[in-house]
Amino acid sequence: MQKHSLIAVAVAFMAAGCTMAPKYERPEAPVSDAFPQGGVYATQPVASAERTANGQAATDIGWRDFFVDPRLQRLIEIAQKNNRDLRVSVLNMQAARAQYQITRAGLMPSLNAAGSENKTRTPSNLSLPGQEVSNQYSVGVNASWEIDFFGRIQSLKDQALAQYLATAQARKAAEIALVSSVADQYLTVLAYDDLLKVTQDTQKAAQDSYNITKLQFDTGSGSELDLRQAETVVAQASANLQSQARLRAQAENALVLLVGEPLPADLPAGLPLSSQNLLTDIPAGLPSDLLTRRPDIMEAEQQLRAANANIGAARAAFFPKISLTGNFGTLSPSLGGLFKAGSAAWGFAPQITLPIFNGGVNIANLDLANVQKNIQIAQYEKAIQTAFREVADGLAARGTYDQQITSLDRNRFAQQRRLDLSNLRYTNGVDSYLSVLTAQTDLYSAQQTLITARLQRLTNLVDLYQYLGGGWIERAGDEPRPADAPVDYSTTSVPVAASAVVTASQGSGATAGGLAP
Template sequence: MLKLSLIAAAVAFVAMGCTFEPKYDRPAAPVTQTFPEGGVYATQPTAEGAADKSRSASGQTAPDIGWRDFFADARLQRIVELALKNNRDLRVSMLNVDAARAQYQITRAGLFPTLDAVGSQSKQRTPRNLSFFDQTISNTYSVGVNASWEIDFFGRIRSLKDQALAQYFSLAETRKAAEISLVSSVADQYLTMLAYDDLLTVTQNTLKTAQESYRITKLQFDNGTGSELDLRQAEGVVQQAQANLQSQARLRAQAENGLVLLVGEPLPDDLPGGMPLDAQDLLADIPAGLPSDLLTRRPDIAAAEQSLLAANANIGAARAAFFPRISLTGSFGTLSPTLGGLFKPGSAAWSFAPQISVPIFEGGTNVANLDLANVQKRIEIANYEKAIQTAFREVADGLAARGTYDEQIRSLQRFVSSQSRRLELSDLRYRNGVDSYLAVLTAQTSLYDAQQTLISARLNRLTNLVDLYQYLGGGWIEHSGDAPRPADTPTDFGSATPPKAASDAAS
């Protein structure tokens, strides 16, 4: 019993071994401790200022808000659900996680002994003048078990295992980032399609007004009370509106094609009714928090850190290559010159062959591999810092936009009203002979441009809120209050197969 305990303790000590991986210290975030304040950042929406308290974030952070609660449009919610099921890029991302999981399991298997059951027969002919008793043909049958084990004294395999695990976690976080980005991209494309619907409506109304104006101007010209200049100007407005109508119809169709590509299948006919662009009620008062919060909220930053951990572990493997490799191989079984004698007494056979390999001259390979591993770590440090800086810039840009769009839209709404009144007065003056048709044309063009600018500003405000929701780490859970899924969980609503979690793969 004591011998078994000693053997078990020795095996455990060997399995633990040592490692030459450098101690990992998370690099300091290369950004300021707070997001910019004052100026364009000063006017941020709050829960107290929300027009509809039921549509307030109520102080919840973006990762705690489900995308069904962030979007109020039932049609958009259904489209996002379809995209999460069918998008091919997301499917490839998940398969990459599965491949990384398998690669990790392959690498981890190197820590354990291998056992193989083998059976063989060999037949050999020896020249008669070299044989004994004229036995020129000899047979050997064997059945047994072969075992081999590389003892990881210096942590080479352990470091490779840590590297594979970190790469697996990195791809899992990348897959999570891809899903969050998909939710944002689908919403942006859907809102763009709604904006083109509004532009088509404005252009169609402008075209109707222009056609009526052209009809009246032509009638005046035919009766000799109007000039050809006025007629050609009115005709030009009609032609321009018709050209814009075709352009916007084309762009609207292409926007829908882009949405279909994101969804991964044609949009079904039974989609619920949607909201127009100016009625989209997104949560606008999500708190930004601190830049340091992004380290835990943003999966792209987590993926960059896991890549850094993988590079750190690779240094340990490169260092261990300078030290001896010790492997044990052995076999146990039976040997017999006849098949029937394999299991007779006295046929047992075994072999034990420990081996040690010490690097003496590798032509600089080990040194170069270590240099490469160190350089790769510095590269991953820079990538990690760049991911943080990019995240900081994206959130800061989103906050700057969120603090200015509301007032811009209110100003544009007032501007549209003023241009609409201007058109009415210009048309009245023209009909009374006080002013030329050029004033009407100018007012009509200004109103049309103002209406398009207002639609563009509304679209930009909404897409900014969607993107800011993504930049702050939102879009991973479906409903507020849901428990966050592991990063490697497949998205398959209604699937009966329970997904494998990252913790399962690591165990």
């Protein structure tokens, strides 16, 4: 009767899911309640007539809605299937899921079937005549179970679950970052295309000027100074052309690495840099929204939950461990008598282990667990601060790039006009060739600066979309996948990730297999 009462109490205790872990409380966000306003933040761009976010948060805007370039959309699609970093993040998630299942199994009794034969020989002076050799055969079932009175295994299970959820969020963050990285690299390639075009045009114009100056020098109507000045522009443009061609090739190689395979020959036609009509009016929301929109912040919080649960396991180590072992089967001196009447055998061995002295290991483990939790708190707060800074920087850039580009475009136009007038004055003998050379160099610099600013504006919009949590869904209106959603690599040999079926929660209601997006 006492044995049955003990088991009943143990089952009730385990069903309650009691642990000695401290109650989890989310730390306060160490940032302002709102993003900076005024100054550079006050001039955010408005929606164009054709393209607007309609007030939707970045998490609700699919990447196919954010990007309009069909070539870029196809590259992102390929990268999501082939990028090796993303594949590693999925495999890490699978490994954490398996580790969670291993830890969770510790809550359950283990049951094994066993069969054995034991043959022994006893010296004749210690045994009866003819009985020197004896046999014993057994078949039965062995069972063992550690009763988790103080929640040690439950705490370890909660820790493993939190780590699994953290790797799932890390996978989600990796996929969102991949979308942004592919877009940034694609835009960089387009910018080099524009730079090459400007350099080629500059080189052609400089070569034409050089030919004219060379003819004037050969006929004695021009000076060698003018000739050498014209030659410097040609040489500089030629050198820049080779440099930009090299950088363009390297940028495409970086894009291939992100995509995970050579760029297919059947990619749809793309759009030039000037036609990348990205959404410019995605609202920033509040900093507190980032806690549920940024997977890197959610990953850091799950790591904090894991550290919190580890304290429970460290505390439980100070208390007794109670385990039950038993077996039931049959014993017989002969193989044929195993299942005859009267051959049944059983054993029951409850055990309690109480730590008395271990050199301070348990105390040190508890101290370590508390320190590790404090580390995770700091890392969680740093993740929030980093996210706040990234969004604030993105908003500051978004509020200034349009006006900067407008000014740079006016400068480019003025430099072009200046070059035309300088050429006219030089042709009419009013001015020296130095004014033409200077105007041509300044125009070339203005054109390059304008292209660079256009690229920076676009990559800032892409990065801000990522910083606000966008890039997880494909199209607006799609149901967001759980962070540990299955992955299908189609023809690849990588195993398909399967969502864990988890019944335990960690206070926030998030469970594996159904994570909040």
